[in-house]
Amino acid sequence: MDSRKKALLAIIAAVAVVTVILLLWKPTVLIFGVQRAGLYAAVALPMALILGIVHIVNLAHGEMMILSAYITYAVARALGVDPFLVMIPTAAVMFIVGAILYRVTIKHAIEAPELNQLILTFGLAMVISQGINMVATSQPRKLSLDYVTASLTIGDISFGVYDFIFVALALVMLLGLTFFLKKTTMGKAALAVGVNPRGAAIVGINVHKTYMLVFAASAAMLGILGTFFLTKMSLFPTAGGAFTMKSFCLVAMAGIGNLPTILLAALALGVAEAFIGSFAGMGSWTHIVFFAMIIAVILGRSFRGKSL
Amino acid sequence: MLTIEKLTSGYGKLTILRDLTMNIDAESVGLFGPNGAGKTTLINAVLGINPAWSGKIIFHGEDITGLPTHEVARRGIALVPQERELFPSLSVVENLELGAAFIPHAKDNWEDTLEEVYSLFPILKERAKQPAGTMSGGQQRMLAIGRALMAKPKLLILDEPSLGLQPSIVNELFTILHDMKKKIAVLVTEQNVRESLRAVDRGYVLENGMIAMNDSSDKLANDPHVLEAYLGI
Ligand SMILES: Nc1ncnc2c1ncn2[C@@H]1O[C@H](COP(=O)(O)OP(=O)(O)OP(=O)(O)O)[C@@H](O)[C@H]1O
Ligand SMILES: [Mg+2]
Numbered sequence: 001m002d003s004r005k006k007a008l009l010a011i012i013a014a015v016a017v018v019t020v021i022l023l024l025w026k027p028t029v030l031i032f033g034v035q036r037a038g039l040y041a042a043v044a045l046p047m048a049l050i051l052g053i054v055h056i057v058n059l060a061h062g063e064m065m066i067l068s069a070y071i072t073y074a075v076a077r078a079l080g081v082d083p084f085l086v087m088i089p090t091a092a093v094m095f096i097v098g099a100i101l102y103r104v105t106i107k108h109a110i111e112a113p114e115l116n117q118l119i120l121t122f123g124l125a126m127v128i129s130q131g132i133n134m135v136a137t138s139q140p141r142k143l144s145l146d147y148v149t150a151s152l153t154i155g156d157i158s159f160g161v162y163d164f165i166f167v168a169l170a171l172v173m174l175l176g177l178t179f180f181l182k183k184t185t186m187g188k189a190a191l192a193v194g195v196n197p198r199g200a201a202i203v204g205i206n207v208h209k210t211y212m213l214v215f216a217a218s219a220a221m222l223g224i225l226g227t228f229f230l231t232k233m234s235l236f237p238t239a240g241g242a243f244t245m246k247s248f249c250l251v252a253m254a255g256i257g258n259l260p261t262i263l264l265a266a267l268a269l270g271v272a273e274a275f276i277g278s279f280a281g282m283g284s285w286t287h288i289v290f291f292a293m294i295i296a297v298i299l300g301r302s303f304r305g306k307s308l
Numbered sequence: 309m310l311t312i313e314k315l316t317s318g319y320g321k322l323t324i325l326r327d328l329t330m331n332i333d334a335e336s337v338g339l340f341g342p343n344g345a346g347k348t349t350l351i352n353a354v355l356g357i358n359p360a361w362s363g364k365i366i367f368h369g370e371d372i373t374g375l376p377t378h379e380v381a382r383r384g385i386a387l388v389p390q391e392r393e394l395f396p397s398l399s400v401v402e403n404l405e406l407g408a409a410f411i412p413h414a415k416d417n418w419e420d421t422l423e424e425v426y427s428l429f430p431i432l433k434e435r436a437k438q439p440a441g442t443m444s445g446g447q448q449r450m451l452a453i454g455r456a457l458m459a460k461p462k463l464l465i466l467d468e469p470s471l472g473l474q475p476s477i478v479n480e481l482f483t484i485l486h487d488m489k490k491k492i493a494v495l496v497t498e499q500n501v502r503e504s505l506r507a508v509d510r511g512y513v514l515e516n517g518m519i520a521m522n523d524s525s526d527k528l529a530n531d532p533h534v535l536e537a538y539l540g541i
Contacts, residue, residue: 185409192395192406199393201377202355202386203455204410257397 098219
């Protein structure tokens with residue numbers, strides 16, 4: 001048995017043990033954890049796509065999701081319709097926003113040192129969140145939708161069922177992305193650009209167009225996610241920052257180019273957060289769970305002599 | 309077919325190619341010269357990988373100077389780079405498929421071309437599903453040649469194709485190149501001057517970024533300077 005299989009078995013065993021313990025001791029932690037994990041994984045997947053192919057850490061990732069949520073909010077309120085009716089148009093708008101952001105900013109930093117790229121996307125994040133602040137003020141926004149409050153009671157525990165939609169969303173996104181990358185010519189070309197842009201250009205692939213499409217497609221995914229986010233969460237201009245950091249944490253944990261593992265990493269983060277949050281008075285500590293995890297990952301990798 | 313007029317190019321402040329002029333018709337042409345003469349630099353300038361500082365590159369009557377690399381490739385110039393430039397995490401057959409997928413005149417019947425490439429290099433068919441990065445160096449060289457052929461090029465440029473190949477395969481490779489020149493024009497750089505003079509019609513000798521010699525392969529093979537400098541006699 002090779003070490004990969006051993007590692008996989010160890011992970012499965014650990015997950016099984018944790019599941020049984022939680023199921024007996026704190027079943028709601030498991031439910032809330034899985035629901036959170038769905039949201040985290042769905043947000044992290046487009047970031048992993050950009051990192052794997054364009055090799056840019058997009059620090060404006062969460063902000064772009066919040067921007068889409070505001071767009072859906074504004075249109076849905078103005079027209080008095082359900083936000084899901086606005087989801088596809090928002091995704092289309094975000095596709096264009098993504099293409100423009102790439103063309104106007106990122107493209108010029110593709111060959112630049114990583115620090116320059118980080119400063120650039122950090123700047124974009126500030127521009128987006130402060131732009132929202134100026135236009136929409138810092139007042140929190142929330143839609144009240146009756147279908148999101150549906151709940152289920154099993155025995156003496158009761159929980160919301162709507163949040164499972166994020167789990168479904170993450171799975172659909174993973175399957176869709178995997179199909180695109182493995183089965184379509186455009187997807188294979190995107191992978192080729194990711195591993196060797198010079199080789200890709202030699203076989204006639206337009207490298208910058210590929211980067212732009214990947215960036216725009218990720219922005220469109222964030223457009224869809226923003227709409228889902230809006231149906232359940234309340235919006236404020238800086239709500240995206242935490243999602244940028246958590247997405248980065250998950251991508252780093254999973255390793256670049258490893259999309260399915262992001263789901264596992266998200267599960268670990270979601271359950272750990274729900275677990276900490278389940279103790280009275282510990283609610284605000286959940287926000288540092290990902291810090292602890294990312295430190296553990298970096299330590300683990302440096303002991304094995306691997307880089308991020 | 310390909311005309312290079314007074315091409316000057318280099319890196320940063322360093323000039324490598326000076327006012328270089330050469331011409332390739334429907335034939336097979338060798339490009340020889342010592343290490344660092346600028347052979348790879350010249351090829352990369354044709355492909356738009358390095359910028360041409362001045363001068364013109366004309367392919368089939370069209371000025372392609374300054375075109376981005378993917379546009380040059382789509383016009384019918386395929387390159388087997390010295391460093392191979394494969395996609396290591398993709399499978400052998402995916403590498404081959406991508407050789408044709410973005411070339412307008414090659415993408416439609418790429419599966420037929422694939423069979424032709426497989427019959428040239430049976431090992432590629434055997435290893436079709438293997439990640440390209442796990443192939444041996446020589447196998448990767450074959451894959452790089454196969455990927456370039458997938459593009460059905462009008463002009464095939466090979467930068468040191470025999471590097472890392474066993475002598476019997478080198479021999480076979482030059483036979484293939486010799487047969488191929490009936491269909492496509494070939495430009496090949498080689499350290500292996502003796503073998504390649506067998507396969508080409510004509511050769512250029514590049515020294516210090518300038519064409520030092522330009523003659524038929526027979527004449528080059530008997531030239532005292534070539535004999536001494538490149539054939540080690
Ligand atoms: N990226 C680069 N930056 C600076 N100088 C370079 C670069 N690439 C090549 N050179 C220089 O340009 C000169 C020509 O290099 P080139 O690779 O074209 O030679 P070559 O004829 O292909 O040699 P070889 O037979 O070793 O492949 C060399 O002196 C080399 O050091
Ligand atoms: Mg060279």
